Amino acid sequence: MSAPLLSVRGLDKKFGGLAAVQQVDMDLHPGVLTALVGPNGAGKTTLFNLITGNIPADSGEVLLDGASIRGRSPHHIARLGVARSFQDLRLFARMTVRENVLAAIEHTAWLWQPGGRSARRAREAAVEQALERTGLTAQANARAMDLAYAERKFLSVARILATGSRIWLLDEPASGLDLHSRARFVSLVRQAAAEGVTICLIEHNLDIVTELADRIAFLDRGAKLAEGDPQDILRDPELIGIYFGERRT
Amino acid sequence: MTAYLLNLATLATIFGILAASLNLLIGYAGIFSVAHAVFFGLGAYAGAQVAMLLVPDVLLACLAGGAVAALLSLGLALPALRVRGEYFVAASLGLQMMAVTVFSEAHALTGGHGGLVGIPLPTLLGFDVSAQGVFLTVCLAVLALILLAIRMLMRGSFGRSLMAIRDSESAAEAFGKDVRQLKTLVVVLGCALAGVGGALFSFYMMFVNVESFTLEQSILIMAMVIIGGTATLAGPLVGVLLLLLLPAALSFLPFIPPTQIGAVQQFIYGLAMALLMIFRPAGIAGQSAGRR
Amino acid sequence: MLFLQLFISGLQTGAIYALTAAGFALIFGATRVFHVAHGATFALAGYAYLACTDAGLPWPAGALAALVLAVAFGLAMDAFIYRPIQRHEGSFFTVFVAAFGMSIVVQSVIELVFGRGFVTVSSALTMARQVAPGIYLADIFWVAAGVAIALFVLVTLFLERTRAGIGLRALSENPELLRAYGLSSRRLSAMAFGLGSALAVPGAILTTMTSGLQPAISHQVMLISLAAAVVGGIGSLRGAALAGLLLGVVENLVIGVLDTQWSAAAGFVVLFAFILFKPSGLFGQAVTR
Numbered sequence: 001m002s003a004p005l006l007s008v009r010g011l012d013k014k015f016g017g018l019a020a021v022q023q024v025d026m027d028l029h030p031g032v033l034t035a036l037v038g039p040n041g042a043g044k045t046t047l048f049n050l051i052t053g054n055i056p057a058d059s060g061e062v063l064l065d066g067a068s069i070r071g072r073s074p075h076h077i078a079r080l081g082v083a084r085s086f087q088d089l090r091l092f093a094r095m096t097v098r099e100n101v102l103a104a105i106e107h108t109a110w111l112w113q114p115g116g117r118s119a120r121r122a123r124e125a126a127v128e129q130a131l132e133r134t135g136l137t138a139q140a141n142a143r144a145m146d147l148a149y150a151e152r153k154f155l156s157v158a159r160i161l162a163t164g165s166r167i168w169l170l171d172e173p174a175s176g177l178d179l180h181s182r183a184r185f186v187s188l189v190r191q192a193a194a195e196g197v198t199i200c201l202i203e204h205n206l207d208i209v210t211e212l213a214d215r216i217a218f219l220d221r222g223a224k225l226a227e228g229d230p231q232d233i234l235r236d237p238e239l240i241g242i243y244f245g246e247r248r249t
Numbered sequence: 250m251t252a253y254l255l256n257l258a259t260l261a262t263i264f265g266i267l268a269a270s271l272n273l274l275i276g277y278a279g280i281f282s283v284a285h286a287v288f289f290g291l292g293a294y295a296g297a298q299v300a301m302l303l304v305p306d307v308l309l310a311c312l313a314g315g316a317v318a319a320l321l322s323l324g325l326a327l328p329a330l331r332v333r334g335e336y337f338v339a340a341s342l343g344l345q346m347m348a349v350t351v352f353s354e355a356h357a358l359t360g361g362h363g364g365l366v367g368i369p370l371p372t373l374l375g376f377d378v379s380a381q382g383v384f385l386t387v388c389l390a391v392l393a394l395i396l397l398a399i400r401m402l403m404r405g406s407f408g409r410s411l412m413a414i415r416d417s418e419s420a421a422e423a424f425g426k427d428v429r430q431l432k433t434l435v436v437v438l439g440c441a442l443a444g445v446g447g448a449l450f451s452f453y454m455m456f457v458n459v460e461s462f463t464l465e466q467s468i469l470i471m472a473m474v475i476i477g478g479t480a481t482l483a484g485p486l487v488g489v490l491l492l493l494l495l496p497a498a499l500s501f502l503p504f505i506p507p508t509q510i511g512a513v514q515q516f517i518y519g520l521a522m523a524l525l526m527i528f529r530p531a532g533i534a535g536q537s538a539g540r541r
Numbered sequence: 542m543l544f545l546q547l548f549i550s551g552l553q554t555g556a557i558y559a560l561t562a563a564g565f566a567l568i569f570g571a572t573r574v575f576h577v578a579h580g581a582t583f584a585l586a587g588y589a590y591l592a593c594t595d596a597g598l599p600w601p602a603g604a605l606a607a608l609v610l611a612v613a614f615g616l617a618m619d620a621f622i623y624r625p626i627q628r629h630e631g632s633f634f635t636v637f638v639a640a641f642g643m644s645i646v647v648q649s650v651i652e653l654v655f656g657r658g659f660v661t662v663s664s665a666l667t668m669a670r671q672v673a674p675g676i677y678l679a680d681i682f683w684v685a686a687g688v689a690i691a692l693f694v695l696v697t698l699f700l701e702r703t704r705a706g707i708g709l710r711a712l713s714e715n716p717e718l719l720r721a722y723g724l725s726s727r728r729l730s731a732m733a734f735g736l737g738s739a740l741a742v743p744g745a746i747l748t749t750m751t752s753g754l755q756p757a758i759s760h761q762v763m764l765i766s767l768a769a770a771v772v773g774g775i776g777s778l779r780g781a782a783l784a785g786l787l788l789g790v791v792e793n794l795v796i797g798v799l800d801t802q803w804s805a806a807a808g809f810v811v812l813f814a815f816i817l818f819k820p821s822g823l824f825g826q827a828v829t830r
Contacts, residue, residue, distance in 0.1 A: 052423060078425040090420035092413045094480070103413040106406040109427035109434070113406045159424065281634050328813075332820050334633045335575050339771045340816040342764060343809040350806035464760065468641070475638055515649035522642025526635045527625045 003066075005030050005198045006082070006167055011050055011060035013043075013222075020046045022222045024060075028167065033189070033199045035209045037233070038219035039243055044202045045087065047219070048169050052084050053077045064167075079107055083165035085156045087172050087202075091144040097155055098140040101127045104159040130162035133188065150181040157188065168192065170201040174208050186211055206234065206243075218243075255381045261493050262388040263450050266395055268473040268485035270442035275471070276479030277403060278435045279415030280329050281338050284345040285470050288318040288325075288440040290352055290462030292447025297365045297457050298358070299448075305369040307378060307387055310448040318444025319437045326436040330429050333418075345464050352459040364458025371452040388449050395442055400482055411435055412480070472518050476525060478532025487534045492518055546676055547793045553682050553751070555789025556689035557744035559782040561762055562769030563693065564740030566781035568615075569770060571712045571733035574623050575633065578614075578640040580763030581647035582738045586611040586745035587754045588651055594662045608742050615738030618643065619731055644759055652756040661753035681750060688743045693782060696740070700778070709733055761805075768812040774822030784823060787811070 004027035013021040021043040028034055036044045049055045051062055053074045062070045069077055078084075092100045105123055106113050113119065131137045134154040139147060144155060153173060160168055174185050189212060193199055203209050209216065209230065216233040218226045220242050226233055233239060267289055274280040292314030299313045300306075328340035352359050359365065370379035371387075378387050402408055410431050413421040422428055451457045469492065477488025496514045499505055505513055525532065565579045586607040593603035622639050666684060669677040700706040708724040709732065741762075748754065766781075769788055773780025788808045795807040815822060 054419065054422075074419075074422040075425050075427050078423055084423050086420065086423075090417040090423075092416040092420065094416055095409065095412050099409055099412075103406075103409040103421075104424040106409060107425040108406070109410065109430035111402060111405075111407045111434070163424065281637070328816050332816055335637075335775065336771065336816055336820055338575075338637060339767050340813060342767065343813040343816070346764065346809040347806050347813065350803060354800070354802055468645070471638075472642075509653060512649040512652040515645050516653070519642040519645030519649060523622060523639045523646070524642075526639035526642070527622065530626075530629075530632075530635050 002029055004028060005065065006051070007061075007063040007066075008047070008051065009061040009063065011047070011062070012058045013046060013050055013055065014058055019222045021050060021057075024219070024222075024224045026217055026224065026227070028198045028200055030166070030198050031193055031196045032214045033193045033201070033212055034215045034217055035213035035230075036200060036202045036217050036219060037204075037206075037209060037243065039245065041221075042219040043222040044219055045171055046222075048084060048171060048200075048202070051077075051169065052082060075107075078163075078165075081164075081166040082169065083160040083163050083167065084169040085160060085171055085173055089152055089156045091152060091155055093145040094143060096141050096143055097136055097147070097158075098127060098131065100144050100155055101130050101158050101162045105162050105164075126162045126164065130158045133161060133191075134158040135184065150177055153177060153181070154185070157185070161188075161192070165197070167198045168200070170199065172202050172204065174203060174205065182208065210234065252381065255385055257493065257497060259381070259385045259388055259453055261489055262385065262392050263446050263453065264470070264473065264489045264493060265392050265486050266388075266446035266449070267443055267470050268477070268489050269392075269395060269399055269482075270439045270446070271470050272474050272479060272481075272485045273399065273403075273411075273435055273439040273442070275474055276481070276484070277408060277415065278411040278432065280432065280436065282325060282329075282341045282436075282439075283338060283464070283467050283471060284325060284341040284348070285440075285443055286462045286464070286466035287345055287348040288322060288443040289447045289450070289466070289470075290348070290457075290459070291318045291321055292444025293451040293457045293461070294352075294359050294365065294447075295444065296448025297368045297451040300368050300371070300452065301365070305371050305452070307371045307373045307449070307452060310371075310452065311391065311445045314444040314448030314451075315441040316444070318447065319441035322437050322440030323433075325440065326433045329432050329436055342464070345467055349459060349463055352462060360458065362459060364456060364460075365451070366456050368451055368455045368457070370455075384453060388453075391445065391449065395445070396482060403482075407431075407434075469518075472522055475532055476518070476521055478535030481532075481534050484532050484534035488532070491533075543675075544794065544797050547797050548790060549676070549678065549682065551790035551793030552786070553685050553789070554793060555786035556685045557747055558765050558769055558785035558789045560689050560692060560785070561741045561744045562766045562773070562781040562785035563696065563778050564737035565766035566770045566773065566776060566778050567696070567709075567740065568733050568737035570776035570778065571709045572619075572623075572730045574619075574640075575637055576615075576618070576640060576734075576737070577637060577763050577767065578618055578622075578644040578647070579737070579741060579766050580759035580761070581644040582611045582614050583741040583745045583748075583762040584651060584754070584756070584759035585614050585647060586742045587749045587758065588655060590746045590749050591655075591660055591662055591754060604742070604746060607746060608739060611738045611742050611745070612735045614647075615734040616731055619734040644763060648756045648759050651759075655756070657756060659753045659755050661751075662749050664750045667750055681747065685747050688747075692740065692743065696736070696778070699736075705729070705732060709736075765808065768808055771820075772812055772815045772822055774824040777822070777824040780822055780824035 006028040008024055008026040011021055011024045024047060038044055050057045053072050057070060061068055064080055069080065092103060102123065105126060108114060131140055134157055136151065136154055136158055139151060147155060157173060174182055177185060189199060213230050215228065216230050217224055218233055218239050226239060267285065271285045274282050295317035296310035296314040299310045324344055325341060328337055332340065353362050371384060372378060373387060378384055410426050413426060414428055414431060418428060473488035473492050474485045476491060478484030495517060496510055499510050499513055561583055565576060568574060568576045589610040590603040590607040593606050622643060623636060626635055626639055666681040667679050669679040672678045700710055708729050712726060712729050765788060769785040770781045773784035788811065791807050791811055792804045795804045
């Protein structure tokens, strides 16, 4: 297997006295889709927040291409090619669908973007392509708040898609989708992985996990209990017991 | 009558600048400042001082007013970067109250309660622009320039970045937005434009004192933006016209004694603010809430 | 000696601020509504008391009228302004603007009815006597201190010992718990507004007798309550009360150092500093940006 694109080493985070994430190691490889699985409160979203710099880690390292990105601000890490989605989507509600995607790829915090007209055309093309791949072209001028539930979910993916990021961290992107939308979502993510994008996704639905994941990392109470092939993990009776709520003693 | 209308038009233009600049903060960036009159005042004092000490050139005074307001707007940017919501409103209220005291006590710069008297007649690049109609034209030109700039910026990436921060700060960061820099930039820009409005105001009144820069003034400007409609180009202007024409209209009603007009006006715009928030939170010119 | 005198008048002002701010904090803590019309409640209570006294009624009647009007206004704000807004959107700013609008309405009505000037009720309580060389004290100081302490003890007991009080404290944090207790969040929120508004009444009556009223007092009281609530830690009752006391003392002590004009600003310097350097306030939980 090739060198990991993103590595997490011995990551630790306590909230008050509670260990939200403890001593987690994880490697994400290009083109590989890793699913984070575990019961509620296992620390999956916290792990995302630690990687993207939204909350500071107590100790440990986050390496991108072998270089540490721990302690960098979220916008800096995003510009390095790490994109993420949120469980509650956090769309730019009062902006149109097209503006949502366009805003996601305009990084310069100045009155205008660099690169002039050609860069602008490239951005617009990236937006149109992302809208088309997520099936939102017809809704491009609707406001995000006026979209249907499934469309909102696809918009949150379109924002990520347009950025051309190398790493996608998706937080329950398929929850609540109907069967048809789910199939579209699966093929969308598969295609991205095939194009070499490194994907890590949090998902509760084990059907989707089996359908999509190349690897599974199993988290419980902040610690990584196991990592490996989906078949092996999902056949482990102890892990499945934890997942479905039989607590360890 | 013409003089009366010209007066109303000039004031409306200056308040148009104030409302449009506050809309940058409130409407586009979601920074709910209740201290806009402070920067209006800073611009007015700076413009008046330039006119009295150097030359009464409108352009120079506007630049000076904008620059001083921009510089001191860091007093607003600092809390805007640290806190949100209730806390920021409280901070801006605090700033407003402190500023009023400083304005009335810093006699050397502001003339204290008495204010600055005897601001010379305005010129523009050597030409006399003091005639009422001419000065109105100058103000209108400034307003038009500002509106044009705001329109261009807000339709471009800067506007999208601000609105993204307004709608979800964490998502904006996750997509590479430097929230601190963008917020600082919009606060400086919005306050600088208020300063420009202040400089024009000082020429027009030929006299400035702290009475024009109180919390009540900040609230009036805020009410203009909100009643007209936030995050639209026309909204704040609609609000300005409504709230400035209101006292004028009331003065034609025979059954309201002239001394009570102020209170009646306040009653109406207070009630309008409350009712709009209940029935049409996006304002008169704003888009209504979602269809769904 | 001057400082001791200023400190004493600071305590008196502070006791009034503390009660009013505690009411604001109680409402915010329970309902998460930033009730900026709290200053209007204060003004209405003060003017109601004034009107009754001017009409020749005895003081208990005036106090009762003030109490009824204040509580009625608080409940009306909850039922007719905040609830309808929260039903459709309820963003912080929408609520803030509506409340601000209503407080402007109240101020203008007061101005139309009572005029713009200062008005006071004279009372034997405000006659100052020399109690030590250079130290003057009026009986109203003891009234203010006694009322503030007694009410604060009562409210604390209520919040900690009674079912409804515990429900109020849980309202903002854990609505599910309430259902288990069999309490209605709607009734509790009304209770928070009623009780919080009632807490503004003693301060309003005392102010009527001491420094007097003017229509703009609703703004001033709103600013002080807000400042005290933030400095104390938003939602913390004892924090707000302590900060109210602190602001009252600071305002008065500043007079000993600078001019009287700076006294109002001093409180806001404290507020501004807290927001910049310790936004969680004296007793609040940490706030995330």
